[in-house]
Amino acid sequence: MKNAAPTMKDVAQEAGVALGTVSKVFNGIPxxxxxxxxxxxxxxxxxxxxxxxxxxxxxxxTNTVAVILPGVNHPFFAALAQYICEALARRDYRMLLxxxxxxxxxxxxxxxxxxxNKADGIIGLTYNPLAVDEDxxxxxxxxxxxxxxxxxxxxxxxxxxxxxxxxxxxxxxRLAFLRTGSSSPGETDKRGDGFEAVCRARQVPxxxxxxxxxxxxxxxxxxxxxxxxxxxRLEIDGIFCSTDLLAWRMQNILAELGLRAPExxxxxxxxxxxxxxxxxxxxxxxxxxxxxMAETCVDLLLAKDRSNIPALVCxxxxxxxxxxxxx
Amino acid sequence: MKNAAPTMKDVAQEAGVALGTVSKVFNGIPxxxxxxxxxxxxxxxxxxxxxxxxxxxxxxxTNTVAVILPGVNHPFFAALAQYICEALARRDYRMLLxxxxxxxxxxxxxxxxxxxNKADGIIGLTYNPLAVDEDxxxxxxxxxxxxxxxxxxxxxxxxxxxxxxxxxxxxxxRLAFLRTGSSSPGETDKRGDGFEAVCRARQVPxxxxxxxxxxxxxxxxxxxxxxxxxxxRLEIDGIFCSTDLLAWRMQNILAELGLRAPExxxxxxxxxxxxxxxxxxxxxxxxxxxxxMAETCVDLLLAKDRSNIPALVCxxxxxxxxxxxxx
DNA sequence: CCCTCCTTGTGAAAAGTTTCATATACAAAG
DNA sequence: CTTTGTATATGAAACTTTTCACAAGGAGGG
Numbered sequence: 001m002k003n004a005a006p007t008m009k010d011v012a013q014e015a016g017v018a019l020g021t022v023s024k025v026f027n028g029i030p031x032x033x034x035x036x037x038x039x040x041x042x043x044x045x046x047x048x049x050x051x052x053x054x055x056x057x058x059x060x061x062t063n064t065v066a067v068i069l070p071g072v073n074h075p076f077f078a079a080l081a082q083y084i085c086e087a088l089a090r091r092d093y094r095m096l097l098x099x100x101x102x103x104x105x106x107x108x109x110x111x112x113x114x115x116x117n118k119a120d121g122i123i124g125l126t127y128n129p130l131a132v133d134e135d136x137x138x139x140x141x142x143x144x145x146x147x148x149x150x151x152x153x154x155x156x157x158x159x160x161x162x163x164x165x166x167x168x169x170x171x172x173x174r175l176a177f178l179r180t181g182s183s184s185p186g187e188t189d190k191r192g193d194g195f196e197a198v199c200r201a202r203q204v205p206x207x208x209x210x211x212x213x214x215x216x217x218x219x220x221x222x223x224x225x226x227x228x229x230x231x232x233r234l235e236i237d238g239i240f241c242s243t244d245l246l247a248w249r250m251q252n253i254l255a256e257l258g259l260r261a262p263e264x265x266x267x268x269x270x271x272x273x274x275x276x277x278x279x280x281x282x283x284x285x286x287x288x289x290x291x292x293m294a295e296t297c298v299d300l301l302l303a304k305d306r307s308n309i310p311a312l313v314c315x316x317x318x319x320x321x322x323x324x325x326x327x
Numbered sequence: 328m329k330n331a332a333p334t335m336k337d338v339a340q341e342a343g344v345a346l347g348t349v350s351k352v353f354n355g356i357p358x359x360x361x362x363x364x365x366x367x368x369x370x371x372x373x374x375x376x377x378x379x380x381x382x383x384x385x386x387x388x389t390n391t392v393a394v395i396l397p398g399v400n401h402p403f404f405a406a407l408a409q410y411i412c413e414a415l416a417r418r419d420y421r422m423l424l425x426x427x428x429x430x431x432x433x434x435x436x437x438x439x440x441x442x443x444n445k446a447d448g449i450i451g452l453t454y455n456p457l458a459v460d461e462d463x464x465x466x467x468x469x470x471x472x473x474x475x476x477x478x479x480x481x482x483x484x485x486x487x488x489x490x491x492x493x494x495x496x497x498x499x500x501r502l503a504f505l506r507t508g509s510s511s512p513g514e515t516d517k518r519g520d521g522f523e524a525v526c527r528a529r530q531v532p533x534x535x536x537x538x539x540x541x542x543x544x545x546x547x548x549x550x551x552x553x554x555x556x557x558x559x560r561l562e563i564d565g566i567f568c569s570t571d572l573l574a575w576r577m578q579n580i581l582a583e584l585g586l587r588a589p590e591x592x593x594x595x596x597x598x599x600x601x602x603x604x605x606x607x608x609x610x611x612x613x614x615x616x617x618x619x620m621a622e623t624c625v626d627l628l629l630a631k632d633r634s635n636i637p638a639l640v641c642x643x644x645x646x647x648x649x650x651x652x653x654x
Numbered sequence: 655c656c657c658t659c660c661t662t663g664t665g666a667a668a669a670g671t672t673t674c675a676t677a678t679a680c681a682a683a684g
Numbered sequence: 685c686t687t688t689g690t691a692t693a694t695g696a697a698a699c700t701t702t703t704c705a706c707a708a709g710g711a712g713g714g
């Protein structure tokens with residue numbers, strides 16, 4: 001006969017002590033040395049493990065955090081998921097992962113599921129306004145859809161500025177900003193704003209092309225580059241792309257036109273994604289501090305005192321040369 | 328005052344019915360139309376959601392599956408995680424994700440955590456023999472550490488054969504197999520076994536270099552290639568690498584030696600990882616059916632009748648040209 | 655019109671914890 | 685030797701659900 005998992009009652013019986021005493025031992029509440037020893041011995045003997053479901057039911061605390069991401073099949077999200085998972089594990093929390101494909105219905109559905117599953121909080125990289133309980137701690141990544149929800153983000157505006165300054169420092173005189181991403185005005189726009197601000201201040205010409213996810217076919221960009229060609233040469237000599245992925249796509253499109261980075265045009269991306277081998281970057285880029293973002297999300301979410309959590313934590317970015325600039 | 332989440336009792340009261348009736352409604356147990364309507368109305372009004380922790384405590388079924396992976400920051404694992412997550416969501420299951428960095432202690436610790444958290448089963452890509460409850464469904468990916476634990480894997484041996492046949496078909500006459508990975512004899516070895524078997528059968532020379540994770544510095548491979556150089560040319564004209572990642576590293580090392588794929592040597596990798604943009608492969612490769620593997624894992628784990636689960640499900644692989652072969 | 659049978663809703667018990675009011679034991683003080 | 689006080693173990697209640705034995709009420713047959 002297959003025995004059911006042992007319970008505290010079994011342990012109490014085995015150790016010859018009361019139920020409450022066993023509970024205390026497993027919650028680190030002081031208890032007489034001899035009692036503690038007896039309980040631990042009995043627990044070890046029976047192979048007892050706390051039943052988190054019973055505990056969660058009683059305490060309304062589950063030591064579980066729900067993480068909602070568009071997907072995990074993209075290096076930025078994957079790194080984020082991994083760091084968050086590790087940060088949670090270090091604090092003895094578990095991670096319940098939901099992927100949404102940025103679909104508003106799925107996003108909302110995930111939030112509802114979380115309520116059922118009594119997670120202690122949510123870390124979410126979501127693109128749509130969601131109905132979420134007032135009293136369920138929520139930390140947004142990159143964006144917040146409600147003023148009382150704190151948000152952890154890289155300094156996108158500063159990163160845009162940095163990209164512009166870097167390109168100018170590297171000798172560029174005619175810049176461009178290319179953007180794709182979610183149609184909702186978001187962080188990628190701020191990158192462009194910072195970039196353009198520097199261009200304006202330095203009175204450098206800056207061509208801009210902002211596209212949304214649905215409407216960002218290669219042809220749009222090909223057309224853009226053709227429009228800026230003169231005599232077989234690209235007038236633009238420095239490009240800032242809103243993501244590394246976009247920068248990579250642009251390199252391919254430019255290659256079709258017979259143009260290469262960094263020889264013909266210098267390119268800076270954004271994210272700091274590395275090739276899966278580990279070391280090399282896809283392009284010169286503005287690096288998001290992903291590990292720090294993950295750590296910060298977890299810290300904010302699990303903060304003891306949540307009364308004065310900052311609305312926005314903006315983490316510093318840095319520049320890294322990755323072969324598409326002439327260093 | 329902040330109200331606690333509404334319970335079935337609240338719903339029962341609001342609807343003017345008994346507790347058991349509410350329970351039946353939420354479990355799809357037939358109940359009089361008028362009663363059902365009253366309960367649903369009340370639940371909607373109060374915003375009631377089932378408390379999975381209470382349900383789990385009572386039924387000992389949590390609709391949660393633990394997924395244990397070395398990490399999620401590698402495209403193969405990331406894809407696996409994502410597909411598994413989606414497959415589980417489709418079946419109304421949740422995913423508890425644990426990452427282990429292949430560390431034996433962390434792996435064992437995860438399994439223990441799962442027991443506490445009462446997951447209904449585990450899908451694990453682990454490298455070490457673990458102590459896991461007999462009665463906790465477990466499905467291994469790529470390897471099984473106990474005969475009664477089923478395993479879902481790509482046809483690694485067949486993939487190795489396919490790689491050899493493909494290289495020969497493409498005109499190669501002197502082959503090599505390069506392997507890195509976990510030191511425990513595993514799936515990557517079978518790839519080599521299949522490859523070598525074809526070489527033997529066709530009486531084609533095949534150089535072999537098998538290294539483990541700790542001892543696979545670039546220098547080892549550089550040395551290997553130098554040893555097979557004659558008069559500035561590489562004698563080997565077809566290489567099979569145990570992973571796409573390794574194939575990528577080899578390309579870089581070969582480039583240092585002034586050799587390029589596919590001009591100087593043709594290379595086939597294994598995994599079928601794509602660049603994060605979505606389309607392009609890192610190299611010509613044997614493609615693992617990741618989506619199918621994920622789906623199969625979930626199916627096996629959640630099978631109603633687990634009495635005659637196959638010990639090994641071996642899924643077919645395919646070849647895809649990715650620029651490092653002369654098609 | 656009454657009795658029986660069947661259907662269907664009812665509410666108490668149980669699942670494994672935590673918590674808190676109570677009981678016990680022992681030491682110190684009178 | 686009794687009393688008071690303190691420290692600490694005890695066990696019943698509560699958390700929210702599911703389940704099951706039971707009650708209630710309606711239908712159909714005699």
